[in-house]
Amino acid sequence: MSYKGxxxxxxxxxxxxxxxxxxxxxxxxxxxxxxxFHILVEILQNIYHHYGHITIDDFSDKESVTFVLAKTQGDYYIITGNYILNEEMPALKAKIDLINSLSSEKLKQVYVETLGNGVISEKGGAGLGLIEIARKSGGKLFYEFRLYNNHLSFFSLMVKIPAALPAAAKAK
Amino acid sequence: MENFFLEETSKTPKLSFDVSTGKFLMSGRSIPENSIEFYKPLFEWLDEYVKKPCPKTSFDIKLEYFNTSSSKCLVEIFRRLEKVTDGEVVINWFYEEDDEDMQESGEDFKELINIPIIMNVIEN
Incomplete structure (x- = not known):
């Protein structure tokens, strides 16, 4: 299924x-x-929190979110695309690269530490969303940034959720 | 002080906190966009409760799933209950047999919280 709007x-x-x-x-x-569903909620709410501080002028009537949920051979794929401010791109990219470099044990450790120490931002984000998405999907976060204009870039993210439970979730 | 009670919705859990028996329950799902806004009244209620808690507080958590901002709020709730010194506090964490994710979440909280968290399997 897909959605654009x-x-x-x-x-x-x-x-x-x-x-x-x-x-x-x-x-x-x-x-x-x-x-x-859990991963999907995290992805959509991440977008929602990001969207919150982009002004309407930047968008006009532009459709701003693309979403695809697909199932092939039992595996699920969630692909989303949305606009972000160019100035946010380096931090977001660095965060995803860091998450992708971590082992499943390390991801769990970072998750628990962030859960215990971090504060919730004004936008309502806990800084845990992307970590949780990586942890529960058990794989890498695939992404791409495309410069759209002086203010905005289009950010696409793909997450694969395997039919077999990832080892990270099985290990205690 | 009054009991704290909220009906379950499609995005927020049932909250039933009984001040006279010390029986607390959270069940359903917790995926509001703004979790802080949702849980703030409960935080305030708990701030009052911990001043004069029941001899035994038993908190049952039977969540289907919750978003990461709700997990932050759960930590906030547990931190408040950690302050109870003149009474016993126990958290009962329920998860379905095949739900490794919810089991793992319970284990995560165990690492962080200084209150006994008892894991309970719901057999399918």
């Missing part, structure tokens, strides 16, 4: 509802269903 809270909520119905139809395993 604005990133306001109501629409993202509706999108979550639709995905939930769809997942109930196609996925028999409740733990996989939950995991896909």
């Amino acid at each position: 604005n990133a306001n809270g109501d629409l993202l909520n509706n999108l979550m509802d639709v995905v939930q119905v769809k997942l109930a139809e196609v996925e028999p395993k409740s733990n996989i269903k939950k995991r896909v």
Whole structure:
């Protein structure tokens, strides 16, 4: 399934509802269903928190979020695209590169440390979203930035959620 | 002081905090965009509760799933309960048999929180 449109809270909520119905139809395993939904919520809320500080002028009527959920051979793929401010790009890129460089044990450690120490930002982000997405999907975060104009870049993210549970989640 | 009670919605959990029995329950899902806004009244309620807690506080958590900003709020809730010195506090963490993610979350909190967290499997 795919979606292209604005990133306001109501629409993202509706999108979550639709995905939930769809997942109930196609996925028999409740733990996989939950995991896909959980990762999806984190990704969409990440976008929502980022979207919050981009002014409407930058967008005009431009459709701002692209979303695809696909299932092939049992594996799920979530692909999203949204605009971010150019000045945020280096920090976001550095964060994803760091997460991708960590082993599953190290990811868990960083997650627990951030959970215990970090504060919640004004936007409502906990700094845990991308770490959690990497941890629960058990793989790398694939991404691309494309310069759109002087202010904005288009950020795409792809996450693969394997049909078999990743070892990271099995290890205690 | 009054009990704290909220009905479950599609994005927020049922919250039932009984001041006279010390029985606390959180169940359902917790995925609000703004978790702080949602949990703030509960934080304030707990700030009052810990001043005069029940001899035993038993907190059952039966969540289907929660977002990362809610997990921060759970830490905030547990930190408040850690302040109880004149009473016993126990957290009962429930997860479905095949739900490794929810089990793992319980284990994460165990590493961070100085309150006994008892893991309970719900058999499917």
